[in-house]
Amino acid sequence: MERNRQGAKAAYVLLTIVMVLWVLSPSVVRRFNREAFTEFQAPALHLVGKGRDLARYWELKSRNTEDLVAASRDLARVNAALELKLAMMQDLRDENKRLREIARYTPPNTFYTVVARVGLRETSSWWHRINVRKGLDDGVRPGCPVIFGDRVVGRVTVVHKNSAEVDLITSPAFRCTAFLEGDDQGRMVVVDGRAANSLTPPAARVWNIPYDYSIPAGTVPKVMTTGLGGIYPAHLVLGTLEANLRNAQDGNFKEGVLRPGRDLFSLQEVTILVPTKPSRAEDLLSGRYDELQ
Amino acid sequence: MSWAWLLVLLVTYPWLLLADMLSDSLASWGVVIFITGAVLVVPCRRLKLWQSVLVAGCLGFLFEARRPIPDGVMAFWMMAAAIFFSTRREWLRNFPLLLRAAVACNVLGCLVWYFAAAWALPYRGTITWSNVLPELTLQVFTAAFAGLIFLLPVSYVQELIMDRAGVPVAKDVV
Numbered sequence: 001m002e003r004n005r006q007g008a009k010a011a012y013v014l015l016t017i018v019m020v021l022w023v024l025s026p027s028v029v030r031r032f033n034r035e036a037f038t039e040f041q042a043p044a045l046h047l048v049g050k051g052r053d054l055a056r057y058w059e060l061k062s063r064n065t066e067d068l069v070a071a072s073r074d075l076a077r078v079n080a081a082l083e084l085k086l087a088m089m090q091d092l093r094d095e096n097k098r099l100r101e102i103a104r105y106t107p108p109n110t111f112y113t114v115v116a117r118v119g120l121r122e123t124s125s126w127w128h129r130i131n132v133r134k135g136l137d138d139g140v141r142p143g144c145p146v147i148f149g150d151r152v153v154g155r156v157t158v159v160h161k162n163s164a165e166v167d168l169i170t171s172p173a174f175r176c177t178a179f180l181e182g183d184d185q186g187r188m189v190v191v192d193g194r195a196a197n198s199l200t201p202p203a204a205r206v207w208n209i210p211y212d213y214s215i216p217a218g219t220v221p222k223v224m225t226t227g228l229g230g231i232y233p234a235h236l237v238l239g240t241l242e243a244n245l246r247n248a249q250d251g252n253f254k255e256g257v258l259r260p261g262r263d264l265f266s267l268q269e270v271t272i273l274v275p276t277k278p279s280r281a282e283d284l285l286s287g288r289y290d291e292l293q
Numbered sequence: 294m295s296w297a298w299l300l301v302l303l304v305t306y307p308w309l310l311l312a313d314m315l316s317d318s319l320a321s322w323g324v325v326i327f328i329t330g331a332v333l334v335v336p337c338r339r340l341k342l343w344q345s346v347l348v349a350g351c352l353g354f355l356f357e358a359r360r361p362i363p364d365g366v367m368a369f370w371m372m373a374a375a376i377f378f379s380t381r382r383e384w385l386r387n388f389p390l391l392l393r394a395a396v397a398c399n400v401l402g403c404l405v406w407y408f409a410a411a412w413a414l415p416y417r418g419t420i421t422w423s424n425v426l427p428e429l430t431l432q433v434f435t436a437a438f439a440g441l442i443f444l445l446p447v448s449y450v451q452e453l454i455m456d457r458a459g460v461p462v463a464k465d466v467v
Protein backbone atom coordinates (compact mmCIF):
# COMPACT_ATOMS: atom_id res chain seq x y z
CA MET A 1 0.00 0.00 0.00
CA GLU A 2 2.94 2.31 0.80
CA ARG A 3 4.35 1.65 -2.67
CA ASN A 4 0.97 2.62 -4.09
CA ARG A 5 1.04 5.94 -2.24
CA GLN A 6 4.55 6.70 -3.56
CA GLY A 7 3.43 5.73 -7.07
CA ALA A 8 0.49 8.10 -6.68
CA LYS A 9 2.77 10.99 -5.78
CA ALA A 10 4.96 10.35 -8.82
CA ALA A 11 1.88 10.03 -11.04
CA TYR A 12 0.42 13.31 -9.79
CA VAL A 13 3.71 15.08 -10.42
CA LEU A 14 3.85 13.62 -13.94
CA LEU A 15 0.24 14.62 -14.56
CA THR A 16 1.01 18.19 -13.47
CA ILE A 17 3.97 18.33 -15.86
CA VAL A 18 1.80 17.01 -18.71
CA MET A 19 -0.88 19.58 -17.86
CA VAL A 20 1.64 22.42 -17.99
CA LEU A 21 2.98 21.13 -21.32
CA TRP A 22 -0.62 20.89 -22.59
CA VAL A 23 -1.35 24.50 -21.64
CA LEU A 24 1.89 25.68 -23.23
CA SER A 25 1.45 23.59 -26.39
CA PRO A 26 0.43 25.42 -29.59
CA SER A 27 -3.31 25.58 -30.21
CA VAL A 28 -2.93 23.45 -33.33
CA VAL A 29 -2.02 20.48 -31.09
CA ARG A 30 -5.17 20.89 -29.00
CA ARG A 31 -7.30 21.41 -32.11
CA PHE A 32 -5.86 18.28 -33.75
CA ASN A 33 -6.55 16.29 -30.59
CA ARG A 34 -10.17 17.52 -30.40
CA GLU A 35 -10.69 16.79 -34.10
CA ALA A 36 -9.23 13.28 -33.75
CA PHE A 37 -11.61 12.39 -30.91
CA THR A 38 -14.57 13.86 -32.81
CA GLU A 39 -13.76 11.88 -35.93
CA PHE A 40 -13.45 8.75 -33.79
CA GLN A 41 -17.09 9.25 -32.79
CA ALA A 42 -18.33 10.33 -36.22
CA PRO A 43 -19.15 6.86 -37.64
CA ALA A 44 -21.22 5.96 -34.57
CA LEU A 45 -23.14 9.25 -34.74
CA HIS A 46 -23.79 8.69 -38.45
CA LEU A 47 -25.05 5.22 -37.65
CA VAL A 48 -27.46 6.65 -35.07
CA GLY A 49 -28.77 9.15 -37.64
CA LYS A 50 -29.12 6.49 -40.33
CA GLY A 51 -30.93 4.23 -37.86
CA ARG A 52 -33.40 7.02 -37.14
CA ASP A 53 -33.94 7.55 -40.88
CA LEU A 54 -34.53 3.84 -41.33
CA ALA A 55 -37.11 3.80 -38.54
CA ARG A 56 -38.89 6.71 -40.22
CA TYR A 57 -38.73 4.90 -43.58
CA TRP A 58 -40.39 1.79 -42.17
CA GLU A 59 -42.97 3.91 -40.41
CA LEU A 60 -43.88 5.55 -43.73
CA LYS A 61 -43.79 2.23 -45.52
CA SER A 62 -46.40 0.85 -43.16
CA ARG A 63 -48.94 3.43 -44.37
CA ASN A 64 -51.58 2.20 -46.77
CA THR A 65 -51.51 2.96 -50.49
CA GLU A 66 -54.60 5.19 -50.42
CA ASP A 67 -52.92 7.60 -47.97
CA LEU A 68 -49.86 7.77 -50.22
CA VAL A 69 -51.99 8.38 -53.33
CA ALA A 70 -53.83 11.21 -51.54
CA ALA A 71 -50.54 12.71 -50.33
CA SER A 72 -48.97 12.60 -53.80
CA ARG A 73 -52.14 14.17 -55.32
CA ASP A 74 -51.91 17.05 -52.83
CA LEU A 75 -48.21 17.42 -53.56
CA ALA A 76 -48.88 17.57 -57.30
CA ARG A 77 -51.31 20.46 -56.72
CA VAL A 78 -48.81 22.31 -54.55
CA ASN A 79 -46.12 21.74 -57.21
CA ALA A 80 -48.36 23.17 -59.92
CA ALA A 81 -49.00 26.31 -57.84
CA LEU A 82 -45.29 26.66 -57.09
CA GLU A 83 -44.34 26.35 -60.76
CA LEU A 84 -46.70 29.23 -61.55
CA LYS A 85 -45.09 31.28 -58.76
CA LEU A 86 -41.63 30.43 -60.05
CA ALA A 87 -42.49 31.75 -63.50
CA MET A 88 -43.69 35.01 -61.94
CA MET A 89 -40.52 35.19 -59.85
CA GLN A 90 -38.38 34.85 -62.97
CA ASP A 91 -39.96 38.02 -64.39
CA LEU A 92 -39.27 39.84 -61.11
CA ARG A 93 -35.71 38.55 -61.03
CA ASP A 94 -35.02 39.78 -64.56
CA GLU A 95 -36.44 43.19 -63.74
CA ASN A 96 -34.45 43.34 -60.51
CA LYS A 97 -31.26 42.48 -62.36
CA ARG A 98 -31.91 45.18 -65.00
CA LEU A 99 -32.56 47.82 -62.33
CA ARG A 100 -29.41 46.86 -60.40
CA GLU A 101 -27.36 47.19 -63.57
CA ILE A 102 -28.81 50.65 -64.17
CA ALA A 103 -28.15 51.73 -60.57
CA ARG A 104 -24.74 49.99 -60.45
CA TYR A 105 -25.79 48.43 -57.15
CA THR A 106 -23.50 45.90 -55.45
CA PRO A 107 -25.66 42.87 -54.70
CA PRO A 108 -25.60 41.42 -51.18
CA ASN A 109 -23.85 38.14 -50.56
CA THR A 110 -25.64 35.17 -52.10
CA PHE A 111 -25.89 31.71 -50.62
CA TYR A 112 -26.16 28.18 -51.86
CA THR A 113 -28.06 25.70 -49.75
CA VAL A 114 -26.94 22.44 -48.22
CA VAL A 115 -29.72 20.28 -46.79
CA ALA A 116 -28.56 18.31 -43.76
CA ARG A 117 -30.17 15.66 -41.58
CA VAL A 118 -30.04 16.22 -37.84
CA GLY A 119 -27.95 13.68 -35.93
CA LEU A 120 -27.88 14.18 -32.17
CA ARG A 121 -29.30 17.05 -30.14
CA GLU A 122 -27.95 18.09 -26.78
CA THR A 123 -28.81 20.85 -24.38
CA SER A 124 -27.50 21.93 -21.03
CA SER A 125 -27.42 25.19 -19.15
CA TRP A 126 -24.51 26.34 -21.29
CA TRP A 127 -25.16 24.99 -24.75
CA HIS A 128 -28.09 24.15 -27.02
CA ARG A 129 -26.64 22.26 -29.94
CA ILE A 130 -27.54 19.94 -32.75
CA ASN A 131 -25.17 17.80 -34.72
CA VAL A 132 -25.87 17.72 -38.48
CA ARG A 133 -24.62 15.16 -40.96
CA LYS A 134 -22.94 17.52 -43.42
CA GLY A 135 -19.45 18.95 -43.02
CA LEU A 136 -16.32 20.21 -44.71
CA ASP A 137 -16.70 17.76 -47.59
CA ASP A 138 -20.04 19.39 -48.45
CA GLY A 139 -18.64 22.91 -48.35
CA VAL A 140 -20.05 23.84 -44.92
CA ARG A 141 -17.99 26.49 -43.14
CA PRO A 142 -18.03 27.80 -39.57
CA GLY A 143 -20.42 30.72 -39.16
CA CYS A 144 -22.88 29.59 -41.85
CA PRO A 145 -26.51 30.34 -40.94
CA VAL A 146 -28.83 27.38 -40.46
CA ILE A 147 -32.53 27.71 -41.26
CA PHE A 148 -35.71 25.69 -41.66
CA GLY A 149 -38.06 27.29 -44.19
CA ASP A 150 -37.92 31.01 -43.40
CA ARG A 151 -37.10 30.39 -39.72
CA VAL A 152 -33.61 30.72 -38.28
CA VAL A 153 -32.45 27.62 -36.42
CA GLY A 154 -28.94 28.71 -35.48
CA ARG A 155 -25.39 29.03 -36.73
CA VAL A 156 -22.68 26.51 -37.54
CA THR A 157 -19.97 26.76 -34.91
CA VAL A 158 -17.67 23.82 -35.52
CA VAL A 159 -17.23 21.90 -38.77
CA HIS A 160 -15.77 18.42 -39.03
CA LYS A 161 -15.12 16.29 -42.10
CA ASN A 162 -18.66 14.93 -42.49
CA SER A 163 -20.56 16.61 -39.68
CA ALA A 164 -21.01 19.98 -38.06
CA GLU A 165 -22.14 21.40 -34.73
CA VAL A 166 -24.89 24.00 -34.82
CA ASP A 167 -25.51 26.43 -31.96
CA LEU A 168 -29.28 26.99 -31.75
CA ILE A 169 -30.73 30.48 -31.37
CA THR A 170 -31.58 29.68 -27.76
CA SER A 171 -27.97 28.75 -26.98
CA PRO A 172 -26.15 31.13 -24.63
CA ALA A 173 -23.34 31.42 -27.20
CA PHE A 174 -25.69 32.79 -29.89
CA ARG A 175 -26.06 36.49 -30.63
CA CYS A 176 -27.38 38.50 -33.59
CA THR A 177 -29.13 41.77 -34.45
CA ALA A 178 -32.80 41.95 -35.40
CA PHE A 179 -35.75 44.16 -36.31
CA LEU A 180 -39.10 44.01 -34.55
CA GLU A 181 -42.29 43.74 -36.53
CA GLY A 182 -44.42 46.81 -35.94
CA ASP A 183 -41.50 49.17 -35.31
CA ASP A 184 -41.95 51.65 -38.14
CA GLN A 185 -38.62 53.34 -37.47
CA GLY A 186 -36.77 50.08 -38.06
CA ARG A 187 -34.60 50.31 -34.95
CA MET A 188 -32.24 47.50 -34.22
CA VAL A 189 -32.47 45.14 -31.25
CA VAL A 190 -30.14 42.37 -30.10
CA VAL A 191 -31.09 38.72 -29.68
CA ASP A 192 -29.03 36.32 -27.62
CA GLY A 193 -29.60 32.91 -26.11
CA ARG A 194 -30.35 32.51 -22.44
CA ALA A 195 -28.12 30.56 -20.09
CA ALA A 196 -29.70 28.08 -17.72
CA ASN A 197 -33.25 27.91 -19.01
CA SER A 198 -33.87 24.18 -19.02
CA LEU A 199 -37.15 22.62 -17.83
CA THR A 200 -38.91 25.55 -19.48
CA PRO A 201 -39.63 25.96 -23.20
CA PRO A 202 -36.46 27.11 -24.96
CA ALA A 203 -36.26 30.87 -25.31
CA ALA A 204 -33.84 33.65 -26.15
CA ARG A 205 -33.52 37.19 -24.86
CA VAL A 206 -34.34 40.28 -26.90
CA TRP A 207 -32.70 43.39 -25.52
CA ASN A 208 -31.95 46.94 -26.53
CA ILE A 209 -35.67 47.38 -27.35
CA PRO A 210 -36.38 51.14 -27.62
CA TYR A 211 -38.24 52.49 -24.60
CA ASP A 212 -41.07 53.93 -26.71
CA TYR A 213 -41.71 50.66 -28.54
CA SER A 214 -44.98 49.00 -27.67
CA ILE A 215 -46.36 45.83 -29.14
CA PRO A 216 -49.18 46.55 -31.62
CA ALA A 217 -52.49 45.55 -30.04
CA GLY A 218 -53.73 42.08 -30.87
CA THR A 219 -50.54 40.95 -32.59
CA VAL A 220 -47.64 38.71 -31.76
CA PRO A 221 -44.70 40.59 -33.30
CA LYS A 222 -42.14 38.65 -35.24
CA VAL A 223 -38.45 39.22 -34.65
CA MET A 224 -36.59 39.25 -37.96
CA THR A 225 -32.96 39.29 -39.02
CA THR A 226 -31.52 42.57 -40.25
CA GLY A 227 -29.07 41.19 -42.80
CA LEU A 228 -26.58 43.79 -41.59
CA GLY A 229 -24.03 41.56 -39.90
CA GLY A 230 -23.24 39.76 -43.14
CA ILE A 231 -24.10 36.38 -41.69
CA TYR A 232 -27.87 36.06 -41.99
CA PRO A 233 -29.87 37.21 -45.02
CA ALA A 234 -32.46 39.85 -44.13
CA HIS A 235 -36.10 39.13 -43.19
CA LEU A 236 -35.64 35.63 -41.82
CA VAL A 237 -37.83 34.96 -38.79
CA LEU A 238 -35.99 34.39 -35.51
CA GLY A 239 -39.21 33.89 -33.54
CA THR A 240 -41.93 35.85 -31.85
CA LEU A 241 -41.67 38.36 -29.05
CA GLU A 242 -43.61 37.62 -25.88
CA ALA A 243 -46.00 40.32 -24.69
CA ASN A 244 -44.50 41.04 -21.27
CA LEU A 245 -41.68 43.49 -21.93
CA ARG A 246 -39.79 44.74 -18.91
CA ASN A 247 -37.46 47.62 -18.29
CA ALA A 248 -33.77 46.91 -18.64
CA GLN A 249 -31.44 47.60 -15.72
CA ASP A 250 -30.10 50.80 -17.27
CA GLY A 251 -33.64 52.18 -17.59
CA ASN A 252 -33.17 53.38 -21.19
CA PHE A 253 -34.31 50.25 -22.96
CA LYS A 254 -36.68 47.34 -22.56
CA GLU A 255 -36.06 43.64 -22.88
CA GLY A 256 -38.28 40.68 -23.60
CA VAL A 257 -38.39 36.96 -24.32
CA LEU A 258 -38.15 35.49 -27.80
CA ARG A 259 -39.88 32.20 -28.53
CA PRO A 260 -38.36 30.37 -31.51
CA GLY A 261 -40.59 29.85 -34.51
CA ARG A 262 -40.18 26.07 -34.50
CA ASP A 263 -39.71 23.42 -31.89
CA LEU A 264 -35.95 23.33 -32.31
CA PHE A 265 -35.58 19.92 -30.68
CA SER A 266 -37.93 18.08 -33.04
CA LEU A 267 -36.27 19.11 -36.29
CA GLN A 268 -35.25 16.21 -38.53
CA GLU A 269 -33.71 18.24 -41.32
CA VAL A 270 -32.27 21.74 -41.67
CA THR A 271 -30.87 23.88 -44.45
CA ILE A 272 -27.39 25.38 -44.18
CA LEU A 273 -26.86 28.60 -46.14
CA VAL A 274 -23.30 28.65 -47.39
CA PRO A 275 -22.12 32.06 -48.70
CA THR A 276 -20.87 31.81 -52.29
CA LYS A 277 -18.15 34.34 -51.50
CA PRO A 278 -16.11 34.17 -48.28
CA SER A 279 -16.97 36.82 -45.73
CA ARG A 280 -14.63 39.67 -44.81
CA ALA A 281 -13.65 37.84 -41.62
CA GLU A 282 -12.81 34.67 -43.54
CA ASP A 283 -10.72 36.71 -45.95
CA LEU A 284 -8.81 38.20 -43.07
CA LEU A 285 -8.23 34.80 -41.49
CA SER A 286 -7.03 33.31 -44.74
CA GLY A 287 -4.37 36.00 -45.10
CA ARG A 288 -5.97 37.94 -47.96
CA TYR A 289 -5.88 41.18 -46.00
CA ASP A 290 -3.59 42.87 -48.55
CA GLU A 291 -5.98 42.08 -51.40
CA LEU A 292 -8.82 43.65 -49.40
CA GLN A 293 -6.76 46.76 -48.79
CA MET B 294 -1.98 -7.50 -21.58
CA SER B 295 -0.87 -4.04 -22.67
CA TRP B 296 -3.78 -3.48 -25.11
CA ALA B 297 -6.42 -4.22 -22.49
CA TRP B 298 -7.00 -0.50 -21.94
CA LEU B 299 -8.01 -0.09 -25.60
CA LEU B 300 -10.38 -3.05 -25.43
CA VAL B 301 -11.96 -1.59 -22.30
CA LEU B 302 -12.35 1.75 -24.05
CA LEU B 303 -13.95 0.13 -27.10
CA VAL B 304 -16.51 -1.82 -25.07
CA THR B 305 -17.27 1.28 -22.97
CA TYR B 306 -17.91 3.59 -25.93
CA PRO B 307 -21.34 2.11 -26.90
CA TRP B 308 -22.57 2.97 -23.38
CA LEU B 309 -21.39 6.55 -23.79
CA LEU B 310 -23.25 6.65 -27.10
CA LEU B 311 -26.36 5.30 -25.40
CA ALA B 312 -26.09 8.09 -22.83
CA ASP B 313 -25.76 10.61 -25.69
CA MET B 314 -28.90 9.18 -27.28
CA LEU B 315 -30.74 9.54 -23.97
CA SER B 316 -29.53 13.14 -23.77
CA ASP B 317 -30.87 13.60 -27.30
CA SER B 318 -34.31 12.35 -26.33
CA LEU B 319 -34.29 14.61 -23.24
CA ALA B 320 -33.00 17.61 -25.20
CA SER B 321 -36.08 19.73 -24.52
CA TRP B 322 -35.48 19.26 -20.77
CA GLY B 323 -31.94 20.58 -21.00
CA VAL B 324 -30.40 17.64 -19.14
CA VAL B 325 -27.19 15.89 -20.12
CA ILE B 326 -27.00 12.21 -19.18
CA PHE B 327 -23.44 12.06 -17.95
CA ILE B 328 -21.87 8.65 -17.21
CA THR B 329 -18.24 9.26 -18.16
CA GLY B 330 -17.17 9.43 -14.51
CA ALA B 331 -19.06 6.28 -13.53
CA VAL B 332 -17.55 4.11 -16.26
CA LEU B 333 -14.03 4.85 -15.03
CA VAL B 334 -14.05 3.08 -11.68
CA VAL B 335 -14.14 -0.56 -12.83
CA PRO B 336 -11.08 -0.25 -15.12
CA CYS B 337 -9.21 1.43 -12.21
CA ARG B 338 -9.89 -1.68 -10.14
CA ARG B 339 -7.92 -4.03 -12.39
CA LEU B 340 -5.85 -2.22 -14.99
CA LYS B 341 -2.32 -0.98 -14.32
CA LEU B 342 -1.97 2.66 -13.34
CA TRP B 343 -0.74 3.84 -16.75
CA GLN B 344 -3.50 1.88 -18.48
CA SER B 345 -6.28 3.34 -16.36
CA VAL B 346 -4.84 6.84 -16.85
CA LEU B 347 -4.93 6.29 -20.62
CA VAL B 348 -8.54 5.08 -20.47
CA ALA B 349 -9.47 8.07 -18.31
CA GLY B 350 -7.78 10.54 -20.66
CA CYS B 351 -9.53 9.07 -23.70
CA LEU B 352 -12.91 9.10 -21.92
CA GLY B 353 -12.41 12.73 -20.96
CA PHE B 354 -11.35 13.78 -24.46
CA LEU B 355 -14.29 11.85 -25.96
CA PHE B 356 -16.71 13.77 -23.74
CA GLU B 357 -15.30 17.21 -24.42
CA ALA B 358 -14.68 16.69 -28.16
CA ARG B 359 -18.23 17.66 -29.21
CA ARG B 360 -18.98 20.11 -26.42
CA PRO B 361 -17.89 23.68 -25.76
CA ILE B 362 -15.69 22.76 -22.81
CA PRO B 363 -12.12 24.13 -22.57
CA ASP B 364 -9.61 21.70 -24.05
CA GLY B 365 -8.28 19.12 -21.63
CA VAL B 366 -10.28 20.08 -18.54
CA MET B 367 -12.35 16.90 -18.41
CA ALA B 368 -9.50 14.70 -19.60
CA PHE B 369 -7.05 15.87 -16.94
CA TRP B 370 -9.68 15.68 -14.23
CA MET B 371 -10.46 12.11 -15.27
CA MET B 372 -6.75 11.25 -15.27
CA ALA B 373 -6.41 12.61 -11.74
CA ALA B 374 -9.44 10.55 -10.68
CA ALA B 375 -7.91 7.47 -12.32
CA ILE B 376 -4.66 7.96 -10.37
CA PHE B 377 -6.64 8.42 -7.17
CA PHE B 378 -8.69 5.24 -7.58
CA SER B 379 -5.88 3.11 -9.02
CA THR B 380 -3.71 3.84 -5.98
CA ARG B 381 -6.54 3.26 -3.48
CA ARG B 382 -7.98 0.02 -4.75
CA GLU B 383 -9.12 -0.98 -1.27
CA TRP B 384 -11.84 1.64 -1.81
CA LEU B 385 -13.16 -0.45 -4.72
CA ARG B 386 -13.11 -3.82 -2.95
CA ASN B 387 -16.77 -4.79 -3.25
CA PHE B 388 -19.84 -3.73 -5.20
CA PRO B 389 -21.30 -1.24 -2.65
CA LEU B 390 -17.89 0.50 -2.47
CA LEU B 391 -17.69 0.45 -6.26
CA LEU B 392 -21.15 1.99 -6.45
CA ARG B 393 -20.18 4.72 -4.00
CA ALA B 394 -17.02 5.49 -5.98
CA ALA B 395 -18.93 5.55 -9.29
CA VAL B 396 -21.54 8.00 -7.97
CA ALA B 397 -18.90 10.23 -6.39
CA CYS B 398 -16.72 10.21 -9.51
CA ASN B 399 -19.71 10.91 -11.77
CA VAL B 400 -21.02 13.77 -9.64
CA LEU B 401 -17.59 15.40 -9.34
CA GLY B 402 -17.02 14.97 -13.08
CA CYS B 403 -20.40 16.58 -13.71
CA LEU B 404 -19.44 19.57 -11.56
CA VAL B 405 -16.15 19.88 -13.43
CA TRP B 406 -17.73 20.05 -16.90
CA TYR B 407 -20.57 22.24 -15.69
CA PHE B 408 -18.29 24.96 -14.32
CA ALA B 409 -15.74 24.57 -17.12
CA ALA B 410 -18.46 25.11 -19.74
CA ALA B 411 -19.74 28.15 -17.84
CA TRP B 412 -16.21 29.52 -17.80
CA ALA B 413 -15.88 29.06 -21.58
CA LEU B 414 -19.13 30.89 -22.34
CA PRO B 415 -18.56 33.92 -24.61
CA TYR B 416 -21.25 36.13 -23.00
CA ARG B 417 -21.68 35.83 -19.25
CA GLY B 418 -23.74 38.94 -18.59
CA THR B 419 -27.03 37.25 -17.68
CA ILE B 420 -25.81 34.42 -15.49
CA THR B 421 -26.95 34.60 -11.90
CA TRP B 422 -26.80 32.03 -9.11
CA SER B 423 -30.59 32.08 -8.83
CA ASN B 424 -31.08 30.63 -12.30
CA VAL B 425 -28.00 28.42 -12.30
CA LEU B 426 -28.48 26.72 -8.94
CA PRO B 427 -31.72 24.80 -9.72
CA GLU B 428 -30.24 23.52 -12.98
CA LEU B 429 -26.96 22.58 -11.36
CA THR B 430 -28.85 20.65 -8.68
CA LEU B 431 -30.89 18.86 -11.32
CA GLN B 432 -27.78 18.04 -13.33
CA VAL B 433 -25.95 16.72 -10.27
CA PHE B 434 -28.87 14.50 -9.24
CA THR B 435 -29.18 13.21 -12.80
CA ALA B 436 -25.46 12.40 -12.83
CA ALA B 437 -25.75 10.53 -9.50
CA PHE B 438 -28.80 8.60 -10.71
CA ALA B 439 -27.20 7.81 -14.08
CA GLY B 440 -24.08 6.57 -12.25
CA LEU B 441 -26.22 4.22 -10.15
CA ILE B 442 -28.23 2.90 -13.09
CA PHE B 443 -25.41 2.46 -15.58
CA LEU B 444 -22.74 1.01 -13.29
CA LEU B 445 -24.09 -2.54 -13.18
CA PRO B 446 -24.36 -3.21 -16.96
CA VAL B 447 -21.19 -1.27 -17.80
CA SER B 448 -19.15 -2.97 -15.08
CA TYR B 449 -20.40 -6.38 -16.26
CA VAL B 450 -19.20 -5.74 -19.81
CA GLN B 451 -15.90 -4.22 -18.67
CA GLU B 452 -15.17 -7.09 -16.26
CA LEU B 453 -16.02 -9.58 -19.01
CA ILE B 454 -13.61 -8.03 -21.51
CA MET B 455 -10.86 -7.81 -18.87
CA ASP B 456 -11.40 -11.49 -18.00
CA ARG B 457 -11.14 -12.40 -21.68
CA ALA B 458 -8.03 -10.25 -22.07
CA GLY B 459 -6.44 -12.03 -19.12
CA VAL B 460 -6.14 -8.98 -16.88
CA PRO B 461 -5.54 -10.29 -13.33
CA VAL B 462 -7.53 -8.97 -10.38
CA ALA B 463 -5.35 -6.60 -8.36
CA LYS B 464 -4.04 -7.98 -5.05
CA ASP B 465 -5.39 -5.17 -2.90
CA VAL B 466 -8.92 -5.71 -4.26
CA VAL B 467 -9.09 -9.39 -3.31
